[in-house]
Amino acid sequence: MHANSNDRARITTRVTAHEHQDIEEHSIIRLGQNDMKRFVDALDNPTPIxxxxxxxxxxxxxxxxxxxxxxxxxxxxxxxxx
Incomplete structure (x- = not known):
């Protein structure tokens, strides 16, 4: 059984969507409000080396x-x- 071009396009689209979702899940850091404030404060006021x-x-x-x-x-x- 061979997939036609429409089937291949649907499979490719589905795989690509899953890849983008995986990349997004592993590359985006989500912070709560308190953590976000602490993070920004650390950037604005770094600890001296x-x-x-x-x-x-x-x-x-x-x-x-x-x-x-x-x-x-x-x-x-x-x-x-x-």
Missing amino acids: SERLAVSLKQHLETRQHETGRCRSTVRWVPKPR
């Missing part, structure tokens, strides 16, 4: 600059003097 992390990131960027001869990074960060 620790001295240890600041030193590590600075060392990493310096190492990359030394190894590649240039400092090209997607990290646009300069430690603030304390």
Whole structure:
């Protein structure tokens, strides 16, 4: 038994709809009102990084600059003097 082109189109449409639903279920994060407020607050008022992390990131960027001869990074960060 062979599927005709209409059957194939219906099957493809159904599979595509299920794929989109699966992608949506796994890529969208739904938050309640309280969680949403906490999330936005964390973005607006991030916790300062620790001295240890600041030193590590600075060392990493310096190492990359030394190894590649240039400092090209997607990290646009300069430690603030304390």
